[in-house]
Amino acid sequence: MPQELRKLMKLRELNLSHNKLVGPIPSSFQSMAGLMSLDLSYNYLEGLIPESHFFQAAPLQWFTHNKGLCGQVHGLPPCYQSWSASKGDEEKQHKIIILIVSLICGILLILFLIIGICALLYCKKKRSTANDTSEEFDGHFFSIWRVSHGKETYKEIIRVTENFDEKYQIGTGACSIVYKATLSSRLTLAIKKIKIEVQMNEEAFRNEIQVLTEIRHRNIVRFYGFCSTNEFNFLAYEYMERGSLGTNLRSEQGAMELDWIKRVRIVRDIAQALSYLHHDCNPSIVHRDITSNNILLNEEYKACVADFGISRLLKPNSSHWSLLAGTYGYMAPELAYVMRVTEKCDVYSFGIVALEVIHGTHPGDLLSNISLSMLVKDMLDSRLPLHNTDQVTTNQVLLVILIAMQCINTIPQARPTMLEVSQRLSSPKALPTSNNHSYQALTLNHLVNIV
Incomplete structure (x- = not known):
């Protein structure tokens, strides 16, 4: 390395690494007052790093077979971690790296242990809270x-x-x-x-x-x-003060208190509950046991669906095959041979309950003898006359009968959805009954064909 380098008094950084330089390290570096960084690594130099006001004293002996040298400003950290003067120092570097990695792994392990202990303590606290009563009541x-x-x-x-x-x-x-x-x-x-x-x-x-x-x-x-x-x-x-719908219909006094306005409202309440289960829940819920005994009434005759013991969640990508379950007389006929649960099963059961509300008893006798020539008035609860009712209420009762007949269609795909049923019952339109088909003479055939 030429001695002329000492003339570069304003030089701050000098990097002569990787040049295969040989010979002694020049002492002229001492007079370079502006030099802040000196890198002579990966050469074949020998001698001492020069001491000056900007170098930390580092009397390291270098030989021609050594590689790696780095000058250092006094008080600052070394610019490289290659200070080894022998193979033993290289091994020391490896040990330092292994020590650092081990330290990091140890810290991470301690963190994981702390998190695990906290989680265990949290779970133990929850269990102790839950078991606070279970210890006493076994x-x-x-x-x-x-x-x-x-x-x-x-x-x-x-x-x-x-x-x-x-x-x-x-x-x-x-x-x-x-x-x-x-x-x-x-x-x-x-x-x-x-x-x-x-x-x-x-x-x-x-x-x-x-x-x-x-x-x-x-x-x-x-x-x-x-x-x-x-x-x-x-x-x-x-607590529902008036008990089940079925109990009220079977009681003479209860049936008389259920006037046509209340009965239409009860059918509407049931439809809204099933529409919520089928269309607003994710996944959809099929009740599978809609009966008059599983509909409860409060003091104001608001109807609530109860008893979800055999209900099913209709999860996507599932076959929904099931054992036969439900109440005889309310189950959809396809369950007897298909055994597959769908929302249409609830639609059928709803239709049976709606007819039961209108007829006053389970409509089994009607279904076994039904014909299009049947008079609509024969489908009504004989304990509750309809001819004295206003036209709006009469139309709503007839609409319930019409919708119920559509819901009990033996073809599941032909049944309406509960969302459609709920919307129709919530916004009823006047049925186009004519003078030629008065209430007393109205047949089921005429009612079914009303659009």
Whole structure:
């Protein structure tokens, strides 16, 4: 390297690396006052790095077989990590790199351990909260939503029903018994106690919880929560003061109180609930057991769909094949040979319930003897005269009959959707009945052909 380099007094950086230079390192670098960085790496030089006011003292001996040299400004970090003067120093570099990598891995491992411990503590806390009551009652109790704390509510339900005494029963079924429980908050609940002797009842219990926790509609019975212990299972619902639609229709007094305006409104409520299940839920929900006994009425005769024990979620890309389930007399006829669940099954059941509301009893006798020549007035509840009703209400009753007949079509594809049914019932149009077809002489054939 030429001595003339010392004349470059204003030179700040000098990089002579990778030039295969040989010989001693010139001492003239000491007089280069402006030099801040000197790189002589990957040459074959020998001697000492010159000491000056801008170099950190580094008396490293270099030999011709060595590669790697880097000058350094006093007090600043080295510009390269290639300071080794022998193969032993190269190994030291590798050890340093391995140490750094190991340190990073260790830090990451510690972070993962901390996250794992936090997650375990969180889950343990949730389990301890959930088991706070289960330890006492030897089971699992889940809080009743919007009522109060689960443990206290459980105790209160047991207390106010006197451990489910018979005098608090308000209904019975094949799989359950329903009790009335009025809490200290003045909230009245319907407690549906599931019979746990049969495994199918346990499956229905869990299925109803899954469905009801995901839906909410003014015409679907409100679900507050559930309890599961080794002794029994029960579900807590909104209490519906007037009981089931079927019970009211079978009672002479109840049927008389259900005037035609209330009956049309009840049919409309059921249609809106099913339209919500079929068209507003994702995935769609098929109830599979729409009957008059599973429609509940509150004090103002608002109708709510209940009992989702055998309902099905219609998930995409699924065949929806199923065992025969439902209530005889309300099941769609295609289920007997197809066994495939679709929304059209609920549409058929709705049609049967709508006719039951109009006829006053299950329309089985009508369906077995139905003909187009049948008078429409013979399809009405004889306990409730229609001829004294105003024309608007009469038209709405006739519209319910017309829609119900379309819903019970034996061809599933020919049935309307529940969305179409709900829209037609919500915005009824006057039926074009003529003077030649008065109400008393109106046949089913004329009604079916009305567009």
